[in-house]
Every structure is written in structure tokens, then in C-alpha cells.
Amino acid sequence: MPIATVNPTTGETLHTFTAHTPEQVEQCLAEAAAAFAHYRTTGFAERAALLLRAADLLEADNEAIARTMTTEMGKPIAAARAEAAKCVKAMRWYAAHAESLLADEHPAPGDVTDSGAASARVRYRPLGVVLAVMPWNFPLWQVMRFAAPALMAGNTGLLKHASNVPGTALYLGELFQRAGFPRGCFQTLLIGSDGVEKVLRDPRVAAATLTGSEPAGRAVAAVAGDEIKKTVLELGGSDPFLVLPTADVARAAQTAVTARVQNNGQSCIAAKRFIVHTDVYEEFTAAFTAAMAALTVGDPMDEATDVGPLATEQGRTDLEELVDDAVRHGATVLCGAGRPPGRETGWFYEPTVLAGITDAMRIDQEETFGPVATLYRVDSLDEAIARANHTPFGLSSNVWTGSDEDVERCVRDLQAGGVFVNGMTASHPALPFGGVKRSGYGRELAGHGIREFCNATTIWRAAP
Template sequence: MTIQSISPVTGQVMESVETMSHAQADVALARADEIGPAWAKKTIDQRTALLARLGDGLRAGKETFAALITREMGKCIGEARAEIEKCAWLCDYYADTAAGFLADETIPTGAQRSYIHYQPLGCVLGIMPWNFPFWQVIRFASPAVTAGNTALLKHAPNVPNCARALEKLFLDAGYPVGVFQNLPVDVDAVSKLIEDDRVHAVTLTGSERAGSAVARQAGAALKKTVLELGGSDPFIVLDDADLDAAVKAAVNARFQANGQSCIAGKRFILDQRVAERFTERFKAAVESLELGDPMDPATRLGPMARKDLRDELHAQVEDALDKGARKVTGCEPVDGPGWFYRPSILADIRPGMRAWEEELFGPVASLITVANDDEALEVANASPYGLGGSLWTRDLQRGERLARQLESGGAYINTITKSDPRTPFGGIKRSGYGRELSYLGLREFVNIKTIWLA
């Protein structure tokens, strides 16, 4: 069986990669199992030194890695460069802070001494998506291996060269063979890996369907899991918002990664007193986006990553239009080679439409008009997802009051939803569970052990 790297710009196959057989995957797992105890015994200073070198390697190879991202999944080259820079920042952050985050923590009790000790679990299997093919991997792997675990990567099949580059990156940084390995395996092999006693935990970033399947399999095997799944983030514009700032941010929030981001603003919930003005400005900004070759720095919007994703997005758009939604702009695929979709805005979205119930994973924004703050909050929380959300208001107290009531893993006032190494990231409801980033993410795949001396 082969994995194909297909250009989203042309639709042509660039390379075919042989999948790893079950026997080869078993050898890789045995390698991780063998190196695991020795790696766990390394001092935290030894592990963070390698992490710092990993960050250096990312910066040194930024142009090469960014071009690889753009070729395989279509992200605009400027955004791809920013992704690599963010990966390096994450390495720097944990290189500087991991020793403190994982240090023994004294707990006052009646004992002579009692404390919490953070101990690695073992081998962590990461099942990662294509939309941020370096960031998602570095986000799971760097804290996992820095905590003393080994890591296996099952990457998305449409970014095989990114996966291979990541494995080489770890080796070039000086990590021992077996600490981080790329496993280009099929879906059946993933189930076998989860069931194997040598795998101790699983983390997945991907679809709700994939997350449910992994959680079911890992639960049956009593394995710890962290899931970061889909999102349908609200972008709430209140009547006192700075509309110029909100519109500028809305374009970035919705169309970053060509609209293919879990934390993208997807449902634009507009107070009726500013809805018309926001829509006019937003439409003008969206229609000015340059659609074209993502390797061209002037391009603001590239293709979608795969044809099936574009077809599914258009089916969701047609469903909304058939049920009474209003086309503001776009709402159609681009004729010709590649998987381009026009930057689009749908208005008058309501319950019963797929655009209301489901995540739109592509360059389409949904507009919903509400009467007041209470209705804005009600609509925002009506989604089955709960990843992030943003609110726009000049009154920070008002914004904070609403933010605290949003059913989401994060709420951002006057800025877009973001993942920052310093703050925990994750969702609730169908957006998953567990946290990545910050000290909480570093401690997800460790045994939080009580030591009690009497």
C-alpha cells in the first residue's frame, strides 16, 4: 500500500510513499520500548538541551520546512514560515521552563516529608492532522519527550514528507534513535498500536469521528488519551465593538490556513445594531483576498488540502442555501486545476442547516444576527463544539462577563482565538478533552505520583 503526496494546487501526484508494514511498525515500537528506560533516566537538563537544539534546527531549516508545508497541504508560504517560527518558540519555552514544571512539589502534611513526583508514562502515540503539519507534531512531541517519554508519530497520509522531515529533525538535533519515530502506517495498524501494551498513552488532533474511535479503543485498553477535535468557534461582535479592528481580525480568524483551522472563527455572531455595517466591511475585505499559488508571497488564500474536503464543504454550503441562507459572496469552487474554493460568506444561518450544526472546515464564514448580549451567548453556546471563542467590545468588563460564560476551552476578548505555549489549550463537549501547552500540557503524559515519608 502507498501513501500519496498530492499537490493541492494542481491535483497531481508529487510522490508515492510505501506504508510501513505491521512487522516494520512492530520493530519501531520495540525500538521505542528498548530506548524508553534509558531516555527516562536522562536528567531534565540533558533533555531540555536537546530541545533547545531542536528549536535551533527548526529555525535553520525554516525556508525548507515552510516550502514543504506549502507544497503538501497548500498553506500560504508566509503562514507556513510563521508555523515553523512558532514551533521553535515552543521548543524555547519548554527548554526554559520544563525543569521547573517537572520539579518535585512539596505538599505540607503530617508526614516527615511528602511531595509530588512527575514520572514519564512511557511511549506516547500521536495521531496528527495535516492542517498544521509541523506545529501539531511539535506541540505534542516536544513536551512528551522532554518529560521523559518516547513518541510515535502517525501523521496524516497527505503530508508524508513533512512527517519524514520531522523525524530527521529530531535525529539531527541529537535525540537517540527510537525517542521520536515516524510511522507511515494504515488505519488498521493504528488500532493494533493502541492495543499494544508497549504504548502507554495516545493523543489525537483531528475529527470528531476519529477522536471517538481512538477514545473507544484506548478506553478498552485503559490508556490515557488527550483529544483535540473539531471546533465551530463563535466570533461575537457586540454593538460597541471597534468594527475596523473586528473586521481585520475576522478575515484572519476565518481564512488562516485557507479556512482549515480548528480554532478559526467560524460563526460570526453579530449584534443587530452593527450587523449591516460589519457585513459590508467584512464582504469588501473578503473579496479583496488574493486567491492563487500559495508559494507566491502575494497570495492571501491558497487551495484546500484535498478534493474530498472541498466537495464536503460545498455540500454544506448548498444545504444552507437550499434551506434559506443568503449568499453574501463566493460560495462556489473555482473551476480549473487544484482544489480552490472562493472565499465565502453565508448570512441568515439558523438551526436545521448543516452550517449551523456542523463545523465548516474551509474558507466559508457564517453570519448570525442577534438582538442582544444574552442571545449572542445563547447562540454561541448552542454548538455541540467548545474549543475557543472571541468577543469584540470596548467594554472589557462586559466582555469578561460574557467570556466567563462561554462554553469553551478558551475565550479571547478583542483578539482571535490562539494557541500560545504559555497558556493551556484544548476543548470541551465534542471538541475533546485534556490540555496541551503550558505546564498543564507538559504534565498530561506523566504519572503524578505521591511520595510520602513517615
């Protein structure tokens, strides 16, 4: 894929970028390693002051960077502004909390006396240069939820962003420079996916984090495993949205629409499979389908638009193939399932609801990255949980119920990194984020995320 800004609303190529040469990549690696040698010795107060300065700059740039994101990948402009604001929030949160999150840990004195220690503690020290391979769907937020904790921990970062959001990628590299971070602390690499392996194998790179597809995660994990380097992977998701008999059905249906079409449906944590108890199935389906069909599809720069285009032409093609396969195998189209009339340019797709999903359909097991929802009717909580777990993914989940017993059962049995009760899944700086099964491993955000790229060092002192 060329490194270029292609407006998904029109299909027009606006800018093309020349990939970094091997010599330029080598310079970035050298500067990142040199920066780490000094930056790791700085204190939390100094790092926090730099990160807060970057947060202030980003806040001032909100409208400009929001328009860049919308132009490059098609998210509605209001959502783009919110994404930038969320990044500012995370930066300020880590600036305020990193020191306490990474404070030395002291076991109780009695727990280590039999080791011959007068004292013992654990200190979290930075690992070094971390390579971040990031996706286009949340081109600012995905990067910042790595960058903010990694920089506060004392690491330095190299960003290999998706090739269709180079403007956002370059902005991020410049942001930290403008904020006064030492040269080389955070740099953007303009390279294709075929250049990742060489960078990851470089001995100056200590670890890697990737958010993206399952094949991309498998490739990075294989190289990192061969080099015995730490990785954190946040991969695909096919999150279940369970609606049980005691749920507030009207509110569940309303939230379900937002949960499905956020970011034009292109979100790993968007609810995708709606698993509804038969007692409330008809009520939920009617309300949900009507609301999905009423959404406004259009120019993402228009404030009235609910759903913009998909980010890439290939992405739309992949989505169409999944829907067409489901229909061929007997799925019922309740709304949508095509390109919006009158949209001759751009990569638009109608909000779609499919019912009657069976195991014979690809859409039952594969992630739908676009505004397409699948409906399942179940007769019991046991069946709902079994259906929810009937996927290779395990990122997050949503449960709608008025029963505490249902909640405890779902928390115990759902195979997911999160269970959101009577609300939609969302990421937050203070809460760990990640999945199980083929949704990846490791955690981002909160204390769990900042400690992923730290060396937990045992410090033991002998008794006199």
C-alpha cells in the same frame, strides 16, 4: 487513503510511499520502548540540550520545510514559514521551562501531619511511549506542541501522521535523530488509519494523543478506553466570534477576515460563526464582506496569495455540500460560494460569507473546514451567548466589546476552552490549549500540557 504527496494546487501526485510492514512497525515499537528505559533517567539539562539542538536545525531548515508543507497541503508559503518558526519558539520555551513546570510539589507541612507524614511531595514522572495521531492542517505545529513537552518530560514518541503529509512526517522523525536524541526516542510510522488500533493496543504504548476529526477521536478514545490508557483529544471546532455594541467594529471586521481564512480556513480554532449585535450588524457585515471578497485566491507559493487551495479534493466536496445545503434552505450568499473562475486544476474555493443561517441548515451545527463564514444577527448579549453555545463544539471563542461587564459575562457563560477578547484565537506555548464538549478533552501546551503524559507520584515519608 494512500500515503502520498498530492499537490492540492494542481492535483498532481508527486510522490507515493510504501507503508511500513508489520515487521517494521514492531521494530519501531521495540526501539521506542528500549529508548524509554534509558531516556526516562536523563536529566532536564540533557533533554534541553537535545531539544535546543533540534530547534536550531529546524530554524536553519525553515524555507525547505515550509515549501514541503505548502506543496503537501496548500497553506500560503508565508504562513508555512511562520508555522516552522512557531515550532522553534515552542521547543525553546519548553527547553527553558520544563524543569520548573515539573518540579516536585510540596504541600504545606501542616496539611499532611494528620496523615502521619514527616514529609510528602508529588513528583512528575514520564509515562512511557506515547502514540501521536496527527492531522494535516498544521503538519509541523500540531506535532511539535506534543513532541516538545513529551520529550522534555522524558517520554518517547511514535508519530502516525496524516497520510497526505508524509514528507513532513518523515522530516520530523529525521529531525530528532539529527539532533542527537537516542535511537527510538521519536519515530514516524508510515501506516494508514487502519493500523492505529493495533499500535494503540500494544502494551508497550502507554498513552495517546490525537488532533483531528470527531469520528477519529471517538475511535481512538474507544480503543484507549478499552485498554485503560490515557488520551488527550483536540477535535473539531466551530468557534463563535461575538461582536457587541461597544466593539471597535472596523478592527473587529478586519481581524475577522484573518480569523476566518487563516490556513485557507482549515483550522479548528478559526472563527467560523460571526454573531453580531443588531446595533452594529450592518456596519460589520459591510466591512467584513467587502474584505472577504477582496482576498486573492491563488498559488500558495506566490507571496501575494491570501488563500490557497483546500488540502484535499474530498475536503472541497464536503465544504461545497455544506454551502449548497445552506443555500437550498434559504441562506443568503453575500460573496463567494463557488470555485474561483479560471481555476481548472487544484482544489480551490472562494472566500464565502453566508447570512440568514437557521437551525434547519447543516452548516449551523457542522464544522466548516474552509474559507466560509456564517453570519448571525442577535438582539442582546443573552441571545449572542445562547447562539454561541448552540453547537456541539467548544474549542475557543472570540468576544469584541468595550465593556468589562460583557467580558465577565462571556467568561462565565461561554462553553469553550478559551475566551479571546478583542483579538483572534491563537495558540501559544505558555497558555493551555484545548476544548470542551465534542471538541475533546485534556490540554496541550503550558504546564497543563507537559503534565498530561506524566505520572503524578505521591512520595510519603513516615514521621519517626
